[in-house]
Amino acid sequence: MIDKIAPSIADAMTGIQDGATVLIGGFGTAGIPLELIDGLIEQGARDLTVVNNNAGNGETGLAALLKAGRVRKIICSFPRQVDSQIFDGLYRSGKLELELVPQGNLAERIRAAGAGIGAFFCPTGYGTELAKGRETREIGGKHYVLEYPIYGDVALVKAETGDRWGNLNYRMAARNFGPVMAMASKKTIATVHEIVELGALDPESIVTPGVFVKHVVKIDRVATQAGGFKKAA
Amino acid sequence: MTMSTTTATYQRRTKDQLAARVAQDIFDGAVVNLGIGQPTLVANHLPAGREIVLQSENGILGMGPAPAAGNEDYDLINAGKQPVTLLAGGSFFHHADSFAMMRGGHLDICVLGAFQVSATGDLANWSTGEEGAIPAVGGAMDLAIGAKQTWVMMDLLTKAGVSKIVKECSYPLTGIGCVKRVYSDLATIECTPDGLRLIDTVDGLTHAELEKLIGLPIAA
Numbered sequence: 001m002i003d004k005i006a007p008s009i010a011d012a013m014t015g016i017q018d019g020a021t022v023l024i025g026g027f028g029t030a031g032i033p034l035e036l037i038d039g040l041i042e043q044g045a046r047d048l049t050v051v052n053n054n055a056g057n058g059e060t061g062l063a064a065l066l067k068a069g070r071v072r073k074i075i076c077s078f079p080r081q082v083d084s085q086i087f088d089g090l091y092r093s094g095k096l097e098l099e100l101v102p103q104g105n106l107a108e109r110i111r112a113a114g115a116g117i118g119a120f121f122c123p124t125g126y127g128t129e130l131a132k133g134r135e136t137r138e139i140g141g142k143h144y145v146l147e148y149p150i151y152g153d154v155a156l157v158k159a160e161t162g163d164r165w166g167n168l169n170y171r172m173a174a175r176n177f178g179p180v181m182a183m184a185s186k187k188t189i190a191t192v193h194e195i196v197e198l199g200a201l202d203p204e205s206i207v208t209p210g211v212f213v214k215h216v217v218k219i220d221r222v223a224t225q226a227g228g229f230k231k232a233a
Numbered sequence: 234m235t236m237s238t239t240t241a242t243y244q245r246r247t248k249d250q251l252a253a254r255v256a257q258d259i260f261d262g263a264v265v266n267l268g269i270g271q272p273t274l275v276a277n278h279l280p281a282g283r284e285i286v287l288q289s290e291n292g293i294l295g296m297g298p299a300p301a302a303g304n305e306d307y308d309l310i311n312a313g314k315q316p317v318t319l320l321a322g323g324s325f326f327h328h329a330d331s332f333a334m335m336r337g338g339h340l341d342i343c344v345l346g347a348f349q350v351s352a353t354g355d356l357a358n359w360s361t362g363e364e365g366a367i368p369a370v371g372g373a374m375d376l377a378i379g380a381k382q383t384w385v386m387m388d389l390l391t392k393a394g395v396s397k398i399v400k401e402c403s404y405p406l407t408g409i410g411c412v413k414r415v416y417s418d419l420a421t422i423e424c425t426p427d428g429l430r431l432i433d434t435v436d437g438l439t440h441a442e443l444e445k446l447i448g449l450p451i452a453a
Contacts, residue, residue, distance in 0.1 A: 027291045028314035029307040080369040088367060100368050103290065104332030104375030111329040123336060125374045127409040172308040172325055173291050179327040224307035
């Protein structure tokens, strides 16, 4: 019998090695797997490479993982924010390596890893600082930059509903990086607010098929909180 | 607000007037991404009777206005992380699909802010290249080159009175030759491979005065 339901976050976290690459979902307030990040801090793996859209907000979640000194390198698109003080301090003191990637390249490089693509030519960033020194090619009169996949050893994903085969659905814009990160990692751990019987999820609208998921953990439903705002226009 | 020059007989477009000017050119049925900051104001001025679909880079098509106070749901936010709503017919999708929509040419228009735009449409809007600053790019580079038309919305002049439309960008580039039009507080200008072309100016500002402010020739 297949049963991917883990009894606890600690159970799901076992085996994460020092030096692992951890893909962490979330964009803004939505889809941040806070409980799993706390579990990773507890689990103790260090020297991690973390992939996330941002580089931590405030003092919780990814910021807490950074503060605990567990991260060697971060790959993200938008580290600098009004409340990214933990990242800012570590980066400025040279304790944290940063690889800055345009957001769409980040998503597509992760997707490529999950899809078995060796590399791909992408127009984004051509002629800019972020493509400096990289292989380029002109195809059909358009310029492209060679981009490589980002593989995860572990993915931490916040989903909404799941079943024991690991099938997942998400809630609204909390989906963001979850589906591609789940594809790209050897060990994808997803939290859900509800676990349903096999067959209860509408097969026509399962977003992440269970084959991409290793562990599903049920957590309490807590309304997503405000925070990490940018100033209104 | 009038310009500080004593001879000025024209008024700048206010931020809302500028947003309305941009909105006026967004056609019925267009799929549009409004960048963070000033471009988000355009949503408040979309002409009645046109059905316009707003895309948000974090996986939303058919984004609606901000919810009433008390109805915020922080799983439903825009790229600027502010709570929004979803219109009937709207959809959610993951990040790779969202950016495929841009690169794949499925967005009609993208409206962005800018530090500088060159006469041929190079865009600089992600970094001022300041020594020691922490870089952050987000979706700027993907948006700039992705949409069928990239429009920039900005003040024409810096606070110091220097034109932000330039011969060549001195700030780090976001994309090459990607800006089609600049909507500014003083004029609307097209960027072409041959240089600038005038679309309109605010009342009282002549073509010659505008060329003097920008310091570049502008075709009529």
